[in-house]
Amino acid sequence: MHYDLIVIGMGLSGLMAAKTAAEAGQKVLIVGKGMGSLSLFSNSIDVLGQLPKTMKMEPHRQTSDVDTKAHRGEHPVPEDQFTHEQVSGHLGTGMKDGLSQWIKDHPEHPYSKVGLEKIEEAFSSFLSLFPPPYSFQAIDNMNCLLPTGAGTLRPTYLIPTTMVGGISFDGGHTLIVGFKGFKDFYAHYVADQLKCRGITLSLPDVPNQEITATALARLMEKKSFRENIGREIKKQLQGETRVGFSALLGMHNPFQVKEDLEEIVGAKVFEIPILPPSIPGMRIFNRFKEWLIQKGVTFLLGYSVSKATLKGKRCERIEVFHPPVTTSYSADRYILATGRFMGGGLKANMEKVFEPIFNLPVPQSKSREDWFEKNFFTGAPHPIHQAGILIDSTFQPVDERGDLILENGWVVGSILAHHHYIDEKSREGIEIATGYMAAKRALAK
Amino acid sequence: MKIKTEVLIIGGGATGVGISRDLALRGIPSVLIEKKDFASGASGRNHGLFHSGGRYAVSDPEAARECIAENRILRKIAPHCIEETDGLFVSLPEDGLNFRDKFLRACEEVEIQTTLLTRDETLELEPELNPNLLSAVKVPDGAIDPFALVLENAKDAEEHGAKILLHTEITSLILDGDKVKGAKVKDLLQGEEYIIEAPYIVNATGAWANQFLKRVGLHIGMALSKGSMLITNQRLNHSVINRCRPPSDGDIVVPNHTVSILGTTSIRLEEVEKFEVTPHEVSLLIQETSKMIPAIQEARFIRAYAGIRPLFQSEEKGNDRAISRGFVLIDHGKRDGIQNLISITGGKLMTHRLMAEKTSDLICEKMGRDVPCSTHLKPLPGSNRPTSLKERLEQFSTDQGETLCDCELIPRKEIEEVLGGEKLKDLQDILHRTRLAKGTCQGGFCVYRLFGVLHDLRMAEGDSNKILKGFLEERWKGIRPILWGIALKEEELIESIYKGIFNL
Numbered sequence: 001m002h003y004d005l006i007v008i009g010m011g012l013s014g015l016m017a018a019k020t021a022a023e024a025g026q027k028v029l030i031v032g033k034g035m036g037s038l039s040l041f042s043n044s045i046d047v048l049g050q051l052p053k054t055m056k057m058e059p060h061r062q063t064s065d066v067d068t069k070a071h072r073g074e075h076p077v078p079e080d081q082f083t084h085e086q087v088s089g090h091l092g093t094g095m096k097d098g099l100s101q102w103i104k105d106h107p108e109h110p111y112s113k114v115g116l117e118k119i120e121e122a123f124s125s126f127l128s129l130f131p132p133p134y135s136f137q138a139i140d141n142m143n144c145l146l147p148t149g150a151g152t153l154r155p156t157y158l159i160p161t162t163m164v165g166g167i168s169f170d171g172g173h174t175l176i177v178g179f180k181g182f183k184d185f186y187a188h189y190v191a192d193q194l195k196c197r198g199i200t201l202s203l204p205d206v207p208n209q210e211i212t213a214t215a216l217a218r219l220m221e222k223k224s225f226r227e228n229i230g231r232e233i234k235k236q237l238q239g240e241t242r243v244g245f246s247a248l249l250g251m252h253n254p255f256q257v258k259e260d261l262e263e264i265v266g267a268k269v270f271e272i273p274i275l276p277p278s279i280p281g282m283r284i285f286n287r288f289k290e291w292l293i294q295k296g297v298t299f300l301l302g303y304s305v306s307k308a309t310l311k312g313k314r315c316e317r318i319e320v321f322h323p324p325v326t327t328s329y330s331a332d333r334y335i336l337a338t339g340r341f342m343g344g345g346l347k348a349n350m351e352k353v354f355e356p357i358f359n360l361p362v363p364q365s366k367s368r369e370d371w372f373e374k375n376f377f378t379g380a381p382h383p384i385h386q387a388g389i390l391i392d393s394t395f396q397p398v399d400e401r402g403d404l405i406l407e408n409g410w411v412v413g414s415i416l417a418h419h420h421y422i423d424e425k426s427r428e429g430i431e432i433a434t435g436y437m438a439a440k441r442a443l444a445k
Numbered sequence: 446m447k448i449k450t451e452v453l454i455i456g457g458g459a460t461g462v463g464i465s466r467d468l469a470l471r472g473i474p475s476v477l478i479e480k481k482d483f484a485s486g487a488s489g490r491n492h493g494l495f496h497s498g499g500r501y502a503v504s505d506p507e508a509a510r511e512c513i514a515e516n517r518i519l520r521k522i523a524p525h526c527i528e529e530t531d532g533l534f535v536s537l538p539e540d541g542l543n544f545r546d547k548f549l550r551a552c553e554e555v556e557i558q559t560t561l562l563t564r565d566e567t568l569e570l571e572p573e574l575n576p577n578l579l580s581a582v583k584v585p586d587g588a589i590d591p592f593a594l595v596l597e598n599a600k601d602a603e604e605h606g607a608k609i610l611l612h613t614e615i616t617s618l619i620l621d622g623d624k625v626k627g628a629k630v631k632d633l634l635q636g637e638e639y640i641i642e643a644p645y646i647v648n649a650t651g652a653w654a655n656q657f658l659k660r661v662g663l664h665i666g667m668a669l670s671k672g673s674m675l676i677t678n679q680r681l682n683h684s685v686i687n688r689c690r691p692p693s694d695g696d697i698v699v700p701n702h703t704v705s706i707l708g709t710t711s712i713r714l715e716e717v718e719k720f721e722v723t724p725h726e727v728s729l730l731i732q733e734t735s736k737m738i739p740a741i742q743e744a745r746f747i748r749a750y751a752g753i754r755p756l757f758q759s760e761e762k763g764n765d766r767a768i769s770r771g772f773v774l775i776d777h778g779k780r781d782g783i784q785n786l787i788s789i790t791g792g793k794l795m796t797h798r799l800m801a802e803k804t805s806d807l808i809c810e811k812m813g814r815d816v817p818c819s820t821h822l823k824p825l826p827g828s829n830r831p832t833s834l835k836e837r838l839e840q841f842s843t844d845q846g847e848t849l850c851d852c853e854l855i856p857r858k859e860i861e862e863v864l865g866g867e868k869l870k871d872l873q874d875i876l877h878r879t880r881l882a883k884g885t886c887q888g889g890f891c892v893y894r895l896f897g898v899l900h901d902l903r904m905a906e907g908d909s910n911k912i913l914k915g916f917l918e919e920r921w922k923g924i925r926p927i928l929w930g931i932a933l934k935e936e937e938l939i940e941s942i943y944k945g946i947f948n949l
Contacts, residue, residue: 192909
C-alpha cells in the first residue's frame with residue numbers, strides 16, 4: 001500500500017503529526033507499538049515546568065503574592081475566578097515570555113526550531129480536539145502547581161478539567177481518598193506530605209484482592225459504584241471542601257464521574273497524577289485515535305517497524321512486523337516519532353547509543369562512563385538525555401556537519417537532540433509542537 | 446546509663462555475631478554493638494559463595510583446609526542458609542590443563558573431594574557453558590545466603606542471653622591503665638548516649654579494624670581490597686562456575702536463587718568508606734565471565750556492587766590475591782600490652798564460625814575458664830524450617846493482599862509481618878529483612894509502595910520523600926554502572942516517574 005505520509009510512532013508527537021497531515025487532506029498511515037509515553041505519564045500538558053530563572057516567574061501557588069491571594073480561603077475556588085485560556089491555544093503572557101527567553105537562550109532546542117508563533121498554532125490544534133467538558137486549560141497564564149501521588153507539588157501548564165480542583169493547594173481543607181487493594185496510590189502517604197487528611201476506602205464491589213488502575217477507572221464509570229463510594233466519603237467528611245482522588249476517575253467520561261461525585265459528596269473533586277499507567281494520558285490517546293480513524297487515517301496499533309529500505313537518501317518502504325506476518329508499506333514522506341529509550345526510538349548497547357530503524361547518527365558522549373552523572377539527583381541533567389537526532393530548520397535529519405541524511409524523512413518528539421524533557425518538564429509541549437511543525441514542513445516540501 | 450557485661454564485641458558482621466553466639470552457648474554474657482545493621486560490611490557484600498576451599502587449594506592450602514572443614518559443619522548446622530549446588534572448575538582451551546592437574550593434586554592434599562568431568566559430561570550439567578571447554582572438576586561448592594546466616598546466628602545468640610545493639614556507635618573508649626575499661630556509645634537512631642563496661646573487648650570490625658585500633662594508638666598490617674560484583678536478571682547456571690586457572694578478575698559465577706552473581710575484581714583501596722563500581726570494572730567482569738558462559742554477553746543486569754576484603758598483611762607488599770585469606774587473631778595483651786583487647790580480622794564469611802570459636806577460646810583462656818565450644822554441633826534456630834518448594838507452597842495462603850513487589854512477588858501481608866508494628870527505624874533495616882528492592886527494578890516501584898504501607902499503618906508520618914530520595918540516590922550507585930540495553934530503558938521510566946511525575 002502506498003501513502004502520502006507514514007508516521008512511525010504513536011505517542012503524542014506521532015499523533016500530532018498524523019492529525020496535521022490528515023487535516024491537510026493527506027492519505028496517512030500511522031504505525032506504532034503502543035501509545036508511547038501517553039500511557040505512562042501525560043496527565044497534564046507540560047510546556048516548560050522549569051522556566052528560565054532570570055524571568056523571576058514562580059509558578060502559581062498560594063504565597064504572599066498579592067495576585068494569588070484571591071484564590072485562598074475557606075472555600076474551594078470557583079473555576080470562573082481564573083483566567084482560563086481555553087481552546088484558543090494562545091499561550092499565556094507569562095508562559096510566552098518564558099518560552100521566548102528560553103528560545104533565545106537555547107537556539108538548538110526543539111522549541112527554537114518550531115518558533116513561538118508555531119508553538120501557539122500547535123497548541124491550538126491540540127486543544128481543538130478537546131472541547132468542554134473534558135478540556136485543557138491554563139490557569140492565570142502561567143504554570144501552576146498540582147499535587148502528585150507522592151504528596152509533592154509539581155509545575156505544569158495545561159490542566160484537564162478534572163485536575164483543576166487541585167491547584168492552589170491549601171492542605172487543611174482537603175481530603176485525600178485511596179482505595180484498599182490498589183497499590184499505586186496511598187492516601188495517608190500523600191496526605192501526610194501535604195498536611196491534610198487521608199482515608200482509605202474498601203471497594204464495595206471488589207472482593208478482597210488486588211485491583212489495577214484501568215480496572216478501577218472502569219469501575220468508576222459505573223454509576224452505582226461511584227454513588228456507593230460518594231456516599232461513604234460524604235459520611236467520612238470532616239468539613240473538607242475538596243476531595244482528591246488518584247487520577248482514575250473514568251476512562252471515557254471523567255467529567256461526568258467528577259460531577260456526580262461532587263454532587264453526592266458536596267465538595268470539589270479533583271484528580272491527582274500517580275504512578276504509571278496514566279489514565280489521563282490514555283484519554284488523550286483515545287481521543288486522537290477516534291478522530292484520526294474518523295478522518296480516514298490508517299491506524300496500526302501494536303505493530304512495530306522492523307526495517308526501512310533506503311535507496312540513496314530516500315526511504316522507499318518500511319517493513320511492519322506483526323507476528324507472524326511482515327508487511328511492506330511505502331509513502332512519499334516518512335515521519336519518525338519513535339521516542340527515546342522507553343519507546344525504542346533509541347537503543348544503547350555497552351558501547352554506544354544508536355537509532356535502530358534508519359541508523360541515523362546520534363551524537364553522544366564518547367564513553368559509557370560519561371552517560372550519567374555520579375548522583376541521581378544532581379541538579380544537572382544526565383548527559384545522555386541530550387543525545388538524540390540532529391535536525392535542520394525543517395526537521396529533517398542531518399549529520400554533525402549539517403548535511404541532509406534522509407531526503408523524505410522528518411523527525412519529531414523526544415528522540416530529538418538538545419533537550420532535557422524530564423528536567424525541563426517539557427515532554428508534552430515538545431511532542432505537540434514538533435509533531436505539528438514537522439508535519440507542516442513535510443507537507444510543504 | 447551504664448551497661449556491664451563480660452565481653453564487649455564491636456562489629457555486627459558474621460564474625461562478631463558468631464562470637465556473640467559462641468560465647469552465649471558457653472554461658473558467657475556479652476554485648477555486641479554495630480553502627481549500622483547486621484552484615485553491613487564484607488559479610489553482606491560478597492558473592493555468596495559457599496566455598497569448598499577449591500579456590501584456595503593451590504595458592505593457600507591452609508585457607509582451603511579451613512574452608513572444607515567449615516563447609517562440612519555449616520551443611521549440618523545451617524542447611525536453610527545454603528543451596529547445595531556443587532561447583533565446577535572449568536578449563537578453557539586458552540587455560541590448558543597444567544593448572545587443572547595441579548589443582549586436582551592440591552585438592553587431594555587438603556581433602557576436598559573432586560570428580561573430573563569430560564567436556565560432554567560438563568555440558569550436560571551446564572548447557573550454557575562455553576562449548577569449547579576442555580574439562581571440568583566438580584567440587585562441593587554451593588551458594589549461601591549471608592544475611593540469613595548472620596541473622597540466624599544473632600537470633601540464637603539472643604535466645605541464649607547475648608545482647609545485640611544495632612545502630613550503635615562508639616564515641617570514645619574508656620582507658621584504665623593497660624586496659625580498655627569500656628566504651629562510650631551512642632544510639633544513632635534515638636540519639637541516646639551511654640557507657641558499656643566489660644573486662645574483655647573484641648574488635649571484630651573487619652575492614653574497619655584499624656579505625657577502631659586508632660582509638661588506642663594501635664595499627665595492624667591490613668590490605669583493603671575492593672571486589673566488585675554484578676548481578677544478572679536471571680539465573681544462568683545450576684552450579685557455581687569457576688575458571689580453572691590461578692585466581693584472577695572475573696573468574697567466578699555464583700548462582701543465587703533466581704539470579705547469578707559475577708565476580709570479582711581486586712583493587713587496592715586506601716580508604717574504607719568511599720568506594721564505587723566503575724563502568725570499566727563492569728565491562729571487565731562481563732568480558733571475562735562470558736568466556737565461561739557466553740550468554741552473559743546478552744544478559745540483562747540488575748545491579749553492580751562492591752565489598753571490601755579485609756586482608757591481613759604480614760610485612761611484604763604484593764598482589765592482593767596472593768595475601769592469605771586466612772584469618773588472624775591478635776591478643777593485644779601480648780602484642781601491645783593492652784591486656785583485655787582482642788582483634789579478629791582477615792578470614793572469610795566461610796570461616797566465621799571457626800574465627801568465632803578461636804576468639805572465644807582465647808577469651809576463655811584469659812578468663813581462666815574451661816568451657817568447650819559447641820557451635821559446630823548445635824544447629825541454628827531456623828534449620829528445621831521448610832526448605833523444599835513443596836513444603837513452602839503448602840504454607841502459602843491466597844489471601845495475602847496486593848503484591849507490593851512485582852519483581853519478587855512479595856505480598857503486602859508479608860511486609861506487614863516483617864514490620865511487626867514497630868516504628869520505622871531505618872529503611873535499610875526493612876530492605877535487609879525482605880526481598881523488597883532485590884528484583885529487576887531494584888525498588889523503583891516497591892519502595893514507594895513500602896512508604897505507602899508505612900503511612901497506612903501510621904508507622905511513618907513525616908517527610909518520607911526525603912528518605913525516598915535518599916534511597917533512590919543509594920540505589921543509583923548500583924544501577925549507574927549497568928545502564929545500557931533494557932536496564933537503560935527502564936531507568937528512563939524510573940527517572941520519568943520520580944523527577945517527572947513526582948517532581949522530587
